[in-house]
Amino acid sequence: MAKQIFKVIFINDGQVFELYAKQVYQSDLYGFIEVEEFLFGERSQLLVDPAEEKLKSEFAGVRRSYIPMTSIIRIDEVDKEGAVKMHACQGNKVTQLPLPPLKPGSDQ
Template sequence: MTKRDAPIYKVIFLNQGQVFEMYAKQIYQSDLWGFLEVEEFVFGERTTVVVDPSEEKLKAQFEGVVRS
């Protein structure tokens, strides 16, 4: 599978009353029933020209996170 063929998943979740939208390359069922694991977060794919403050905040918050 080439990089172009690899899917990118859109993840939308609610946390403390705020809606977050993120992108990831890997999503699968967790060992804990009812939970999902999200890996390989993708930032900066929507646009490379305009800086999105909400995306920058998420990028800083998830910096160094391998799996959530």
């Protein structure tokens, strides 16, 4: 049976993150997606990508990440993992959708 690999693209603090993970699913926490088992490719020691190293250190020791649905740009199931990426949002190309406000005491 082939392993599932997901490419998750989301916004975090004005940056667009492209990460790979083995598990992605809807969280029990309302409005969040859970991402587990991040994959960071083993690259040659001759060429070091600073963005990849920054993401590796930021997610070091993270077992599970809860990402707000409004921050998710796209989730793809892919055949193999690629290089993780991080870049700044440019202009109005990426916009987060607002969530409707929750009413206090509602069961939503």
